[in-house]
Amino acid sequence: MAQIWARFKADDEKAFDQLVQARYRLLFTYATRFTKDRDLIKDCVQDLFLELWSRRKGITDTPYVTIYLIKALRNNLFRKLRMEMGCRSTSEEGIEAEILITDYLTAETEWIADETLVNTEQSLRRAIAQLPKRQQEVVFLKFYKGLSNDDIAQLMAIEKQTVANFLYRAMAQLRSFPSIRSFAY
Numbered sequence: 001m002a003q004i005w006a007r008f009k010a011d012d013e014k015a016f017d018q019l020v021q022a023r024y025r026l027l028f029t030y031a032t033r034f035t036k037d038r039d040l041i042k043d044c045v046q047d048l049f050l051e052l053w054s055r056r057k058g059i060t061d062t063p064y065v066t067i068y069l070i071k072a073l074r075n076n077l078f079r080k081l082r083m084e085m086g087c088r089s090t091s092e093e094g095i096e097a098e099i100l101i102t103d104y105l106t107a108e109t110e111w112i113a114d115e116t117l118v119n120t121e122q123s124l125r126r127a128i129a130q131l132p133k134r135q136q137e138v139v140f141l142k143f144y145k146g147l148s149n150d151d152i153a154q155l156m157a158i159e160k161q162t163v164a165n166f167l168y169r170a171m172a173q174l175r176s177f178p179s180i181r182s183f184a185y
Contacts, residue, residue: 002065014146040080
């Protein structure tokens with residue numbers, strides 16, 4: 001993810017698209033802990049990504065991209081909830097008290113979440129290494145390079161349906177690994 005982040009900061013639109021695709025669902029799900037207003041959540045996530053794109057040059061490098069995105073979304077969401085509910089408080093603690101929410105995030109839980117993500121990524125890489133070589137190549141091109149099935153088919157000189165079949169088989173095999181079974185695809 002750090003590589004995608006660096007490319008995004010260097011004006012790579014494809015990397016930005018990959019970032020959005022890779023983290024949109026996670027961010028949306030996270031925001032549902034604070035409000036059930038799906039439209040508000042969609043607006044906040046969209047605003048976050050629009051703001052990221054417009055400020056990409058000034059954003060700092062971070063090895064913790066997911067945590068950075070979650071914190072930024074949390075700030076955007078609290079700001080909108082504060083405006084929506086007319087909260088008088090300006091501190092985060094006061095807002096939480098007024099809207100009766102908490103996310104139980106501490107430095108320890110953030111560290112655990114980061115470690116869990118690192119462990120999941122390592123497990124996923126080990127599982128991918130056990131795939132047949134052609135499936136590994138298709139997975140790499142699709143998910144690490146962000147190529148479309150058409151582009152992969154042209155690059156590997158195979159049919160588009162063969163690419164789809166390789167991806168289907170790879171995903172089925174990856175889901176069968178116990179260490180990554182709970183990983184969100």
